[in-house]
Amino acid sequence: MSRIVVNPSLCDRCGECVAACPFGALSLRNDTVDVSDQCRLCLVCTRRCPRGAILLVKEKADGAGVSDVRTGVTGMRSGANKVEVLRDSARGIMVFAEYHGGRFEPVTYELIGKALELAGKVGDNVVCVAAGESVLEPARELLHYGVDKVLVYDAPELRYFVAPAYTEILEDAIRRVKPGVLLIGATPLGRSLAPRVAVRFRTGLTADCTILDIRPDGELVQTRPAFGGNIMATIVTRETRPQMATVxxxxxxxxxRRPVPSGDLEEVTLSGSPGGTLARIREHLNRIKVISDSPLPKTESIADAEVIVAVGRGVRSDKDLPMFERLAERLGGVLAxxxxxxxxxxxxxxRQVGxxxxTxxxxxxxxxGISGAIQHxxxxxxSEVIIAINQDRNAQIFDVAHYGxxxxxxxxxPELLRxxxx
Ligand SMILES: Cc1cc2nc3c(=O)[nH]c(=O)nc-3n(C[C@H](O)[C@H](O)[C@H](O)COP(=O)(O)OP(=O)(O)OC[C@H]3O[C@@H](n4cnc5c(N)ncnc54)[C@H](O)[C@@H]3O)c2cc1C
Incomplete structure (x- = not known):
């Protein structure tokens, strides 16, 4: 059981926590602050208190309290269940370079592209984190993309992507670099990793961002479709760091890619000391059993196609699909x-686009035969060139098409096929 406690000898009754609590759970009493059962342990008060008087206390089974402790690491705060990068000491943009099957996921190079653009606006550095077994040599390739540093975690324990183990790696990397921003690809692996890291640092995460920008003070402006794509939501992470986004x-x-590499490559050697990162990774691995490690059959991804013929509800029957398939083939493309x-x-x-x-x-x-709904x-x-075929001249698809x-x-x-x- 966890609860919030206020240390009366530190509390000066300034009332900042009372104003900040989103649940109205705090109130001023004569000499301190009362915490009611409305408290949801969101920890806003612990961060807001200027005197560090409010702590999360985790109780052991025997009822003894284990209080929140602050480490001596500059710019970091840690305690029961949380590690925190302090806002003012966080700088730079970190990119998680997802590596498996002997290559970096292509989204990595897109994240680097965006990170360089954002870093250029505020004069910050870009650091990539590469983790895996035998990743050291492949990681040198990242130095051809203009990043300032590549942090490499090369260990046999990282052969398979085990989300809790990779969370330990990112925690270690964040502790070292203290980045203001962390970008992760919205791949199946990234979608599993990012929320775990965000929880570890009690920080905000915006999934599937379509636009990212940065303000002069380093605040990341994260935009993504919301409410079924009907609005574009702009999200900022005001209090906590790193500001996390998946794309x-x-x-x-x-x-x-630049012909000449630049930046530094640093290999991190994890010590196997008890309670350390490597020991924790081994504990996670002990909980899983690998029963097969043959690669999944490669499926052709529409995301990599240079030509796409896409069909919609205008198709009357699935028996008509071969006609569109032929058009796609004729153009060296795929059907979506x-x-x-x-x-x-x-x-x-x-095969679904939207x-x-x-994407x-x-x-x-x-x-x-696609109407062009906002979600599609x-x-x-x-796409570079969009051609839309639709019998309704007012169809929305013509708003995004270059040729209609x-x-x-x-x-x-059939005429095009001819x-x-x-
Ligand atoms: C949360 C959410 C997420 C969604 N995500 C997606 C998504 O990822 N992808 C997606 O596609 N949709 C998505 N949708 C659904 C989306 O809102 C639309 O309903 C869908 O895109 C419509 O598909 P369509 O254009 O094929 O069909 P319709 O809107 O029915 O359009 C069919 C079109 O075909 C044309 N047509 C008919 N016959 C012919 C003909 N003989 N010749 C030429 N034109 C013809 C019609 O004029 C019409 O414009 C989502 C919806 C929600 C709420």
Missing amino acids: RYKVMKRAE CSRPLVEKGWFPAS LSGR VRPKLYIAC AAGMSE IVGDMYEIV LFSA
């Missing part, structure tokens, strides 16, 4: 779809 593949522009066709069971979810599907940025996107456009509007063909696609697509085979 999907193909949303940000990739950093350019809008959400209703996944719901009908005509396509797997991996807010709840994949794509191909050279050519041909939308056939969110996943394809950054108004008409029946059952006449237009043209392309000529």
